[in-house]
Amino acid sequence: MHYTDAKSILSPKNGMNLYRGCTHGCIYCDSRSECYGMTYTFEDIEAKRNAPRLLEEALRRKRSRCMIGTGAMSDPYLPLEQTEGLTRRALEIIDRYGFGVTLLTKSDLVLRDLDLLQSIHRKAKCVVQMTLTTYDENLCRIVEPNVATTHRRFEVLMELKKAGIPTVVWMTPILPFINDTEENIRGLLEYCKEAEVKGILTFGIGMTLRSGNREYFYKKLDEHFPEMKRQYMRTFGSSYGIHSLNGKVLGKLVKDFCKENSILYGTDAIFTYLNTLNEPQTQLSLF
Numbered sequence: 001m002h003y004t005d006a007k008s009i010l011s012p013k014n015g016m017n018l019y020r021g022c023t024h025g026c027i028y029c030d031s032r033s034e035c036y037g038m039t040y041t042f043e044d045i046e047a048k049r050n051a052p053r054l055l056e057e058a059l060r061r062k063r064s065r066c067m068i069g070t071g072a073m074s075d076p077y078l079p080l081e082q083t084e085g086l087t088r089r090a091l092e093i094i095d096r097y098g099f100g101v102t103l104l105t106k107s108d109l110v111l112r113d114l115d116l117l118q119s120i121h122r123k124a125k126c127v128v129q130m131t132l133t134t135y136d137e138n139l140c141r142i143v144e145p146n147v148a149t150t151h152r153r154f155e156v157l158m159e160l161k162k163a164g165i166p167t168v169v170w171m172t173p174i175l176p177f178i179n180d181t182e183e184n185i186r187g188l189l190e191y192c193k194e195a196e197v198k199g200i201l202t203f204g205i206g207m208t209l210r211s212g213n214r215e216y217f218y219k220k221l222d223e224h225f226p227e228m229k230r231q232y233m234r235t236f237g238s239s240y241g242i243h244s245l246n247g248k249v250l251g252k253l254v255k256d257f258c259k260e261n262s263i264l265y266g267t268d269a270i271f272t273y274l275n276t277l278n279e280p281q282t283q284l285s286l287f
């Protein structure tokens with residue numbers, strides 16, 4: 001890993017990435033794509049050591065509170081977070097200033113910060129977003145090799161439910177010919193139901209491939225699924241959007257399931273939910 005000093009930390013939509021690069025090893029990772037212009041190895045994590053100071057300055061300048069998001073380009077709970085603590089420090093600042101937060105992760109390390117997540121949720125709002133793609137644990141260890149498996153993530157969702165923290169599941173990407181089966185989707189949906197998740201995002205049933213992540217994905221296909229690369233090339237050519245041939249059936253399955261179980265479905269509905277702050281439940285005297 002290496003350190004950097006960032007020029008700014010919050011995007012115009014109040015998203016932030018405290019780290020750059022990732023060691024979770026997901027074979028489909030879009031963040032590896034060349035368009036993001038990384039000049040070093042993806043696994044050589046860049047930690048933005050001045051991020052807490054920048055965040056505090058940015059929140060102090062804001063005229064009104066809002067939701068702060070993290071986890072879009074790099075998991076905020078990389079193993080490195082155990083020693084670097086940038087995510088925890090950011091949460092402490094968000095808590096102190098009474099802002100809301102939503103973070104996207106695949107790691108059970110998020111439970112370390114349950115105290116802060118609950119405090120933020122009491123004052124404003126906290127939503128944990130968790131990715132679930134692969135119900136079969138053995139397959140999950142191949143597709144997402146260096147992070148908590150799907151069953152462990154389900155246990156985390158249950159812990160968050162018990163703690164009163166709302167959750168949203170990213171059921172994406174779904175990989176054609178690998179996990180785009182009804183059995184897989186039904187297994188994940190049952191986890192979502194038991195954990196009483198607030199919403200499920202799919203962005204269609206499929207994945208994306210472009211320069212950078214395509215080469216890595218194909219390399220992993222060769223390692224774990226002989227002949228599969230040829231099937232992908234034959235079926236999808238050099239398309240960016242890779243849609244499951246079972247997409248219609250699986251998409252309907254998810255949509256109907258969400259409707260039956262009063263789970264939010266659809267990108268607009270879920271992002272509106274994620275970006276909307278609750279009224280504070282306790283009196284704030286922070287500014």
Ligand code: SF4
Binds near residue numbers: 021022023026075
């Ligand atoms: S957790 Fe996200 S950023 Fe990390 S390897 Fe997986 S897909 Fe990429």
